[in-house]
Structure formats: C-alpha cells, structure tokens
Amino acid sequence: MAMREGVRSGGRSARVQEAVHQAVKELEQLKTREELTVPQVASRAGVTPSTIYRRWGNLAELLADVSLERLRPDGEPPDTGSLAGDLQAWGEQYLEEMTSAPGLRGLNDVMASADSERRECCYRYSESIMATLCARAHARGEPAPSVDALVDGIIAPMTYRLLYDRETATSARLSEWIARTLVAID
Amino acid sequence: MAMREGVRSGGRSARVQEAVHQAVKELEQLKTREELTVPQVASRAGVTPSTIYRRWGNLAELLADVSLERLRPDGEPPDTGSLAGDLQAWGEQYLEEMTSAPGLRGLNDVMASADSERRECCYRYSESIMATLCARAHARGEPAPSVDALVDGIIAPMTYRLLYDRETATSARLSEWIARTLVAID
C-alpha cells in the first residue's frame, strides 16, 4: 500500500543504479569528460545503453547525478571552539576539495545539468552546514550572524570565485570573508 | 604581418559566424534548449553541420559563445549621484535581465560550457562595471570599497542566488548586500 508513484527501490533497479554509478566513477579517472560516452559507461556497467537513456536522459544528467553524491557533505565539520575557527577550518577543506581535479569536475557537472533541482540541492548542503555552525555558536553563547548572512558573506564569494576566477579562491581570502561577515553581526 | 595564430577575421568566415549566431538566436525563441540540434542550426544558417562542428566543437560551446555576447554589458550603467544608488540601479536591472527566460538560459549556457575562459570573461565584465562605479565614486570624493570587495559583497551573492536558489535573488536582498558592503569600508 505504501506504493507511491510506482518507484522501485530495491533489487535489480538498485543494483543497476549502483553499477552505473560505479562505472562512471571508474571511467572518470581514465578519460576526460570529452571522451566519455553513454555506450562506454553502459558497457562497463554491464547494462544496455537504452537503460541509461531511459533512466537518466543523457550523459550530462547522469554525470550530474553521480557528482551530486560526491558533493554531499559526509561528516560533521570539525569543532574548533569558535565560529570563526569553524568557518575557516571547514572552508579550507572545502576549497581544497573543490580546487582538485575531481572536485572541479563535479562542480562543473552539476552546473551543466539542465535540472535546477540539483543546484538547489548543493545550496541546501551549504545552508545546512552553516546552520550547524550557527547552532554551535549559539550553544557556546557566541554571537552569530544569520544563516543567510553566512551564505551571502562566505559561501557566495567562495563559490563565485571557484566558478568564475579559480585562482582567487584561496584560504587567505576566505579569512577576509569570514572577518567581514563576523564583524557585521547586528 | 599582423597575422597571429592564423585566425581569419573578415569575409566569408565572418559571414558564416554571423549567420550561425543569428540562426541560434532565432531558433532559441522557437524551441527549448533540449530540442535544439546542430543540424537544425546549420540548416537555418545555410551552412553544413561539419562547419559548426569544426569551428565550435559541439552545441554546448556554440550556445555558450552566442550567450556570452548577450551577457556583455552594452552601455554605461546609469549615474544616480551616489555609489549606493548606482549599485542598486545597476543591480536591479541586471537581476531583471537574469531572471528573465532568455537571461537565465544565457547564464546556464555559459555555465555548461567546458571552456572556463568564458566564465572568466563574465567575471571580467562584472569587475569592469564595479571599477567604473568605483571610479565615479572617487571622482565625487565619495569613499568607496575596493573592486574586489564589491565583487565579493554584491556580485557574488547575487550570482550565487541566481544560480543556486533563484527565488532569493531579489532587489530587496540587493539593498542589504549593498548596505553591508558599504558600511565595511576600511
């Protein structure tokens, strides 16, 4: 009875998804984005191309789907004892991830996807991390800006620089963004 | 002698480029991005597909190339008498452009391009506008932040919200970004 929209969750369907994702991850390391094709992925995953086309639509969506997983934060950000410290620590690690070849490709794959929901998903990841750090600050009795202010003051310039002018996405600048954002607490 | 890299600038080459760009602009209004194909564009431009493939590589790059033109600022931003006013006026107009269907598509096309140079180009457009407004402020004897501070404080959150959470890219928020950025002048 709990069947809604007729989506299959377990068994073969899940196995195929897993195999295809795995195949993409493996092939990404052997080939550039340009020379990666759906038939290749299908063949390595032991699946027919039509399965991939019917499920993901095209290569861009498949890649975005796989990359979104990689972009999802996997653990709690480290607690350094202060909001500024937490932001710096988390930001530096994020910058490092995103300036690496796979991180950059992941970012691009998500940006290239026609499905805007995926980008919103990235946004929500960042938002939830900022909320976590904010909550921590409050628990410590530390004054903290709103989550929106953190997103606008730190996430936005960091992401903007990563996307538009990679060279300037540095941890030195990160410090400035943090400082500016934290002095402006109402 | 002024021939560098052997790129053709005039004559047929330019005519073909113009025809292809024109064809893309026309077809964009009749079809969605999904149903637009290289052969279609070629046919409407009176050109063979192979010409397009050899020159642009693929549809994504062609669309990004065309969209980059649209994104280029075409005139001087209006002078309102104050830096805050200039930023608000320019920003509102930019937001309006970018939340429209063609503006959004243009933004997406550039983001989907594999060529990062195009994104850097967008960055430079914004940077030069901020520089213009800064120079104006200086001429008036008004205190003004650095261009980088304006980019990080205003362009970045505006672009970030446009890309990741369109609903929140509003002129009300723009006012906040401007206020925050201008009070922080060193």
Add this chain to the structure above:
DNA sequence: TTCATAAAGCAAACATTTTGCGTTTGGTCG
C-alpha cells in the same frame, strides 16, 4: 503463490557526429 507493472534487454530505425578530400577565399608578400 499469484498478479500487475516498473524496469531492463534487445535490435532495428533514426539522428547526430566525425572524417577525408576537393574547393573556395582571406591575408600576405613578391
């Protein structure tokens, strides 16, 4: 176990992309 149907396989039809080769045409230099 049985049943209904979502999802996968298969293969043919279809569309797009690549490529080799001959032709046109800018830009430069004698």
Add this chain to the structure above:
DNA sequence: CGACCAAACGCAAAATGTTTGCTTTATGAA
C-alpha cells in the same frame, strides 16, 4: 596587382550515438 599559402567551407560517406517498439525479467503487494 597577381600569385601563393593556409584557413575555412562544402560535400558525402562512415562511424557513432540515441530513440523506440516490443519482449522479458523480476519487484512489491495482495
């Protein structure tokens, strides 16, 4: 000005990728 070289284009065949109709498999619920 006229000849030359190479870039860019056209054409068409070949290779490759994508879509689609139909059949088969196997999940989840009764």
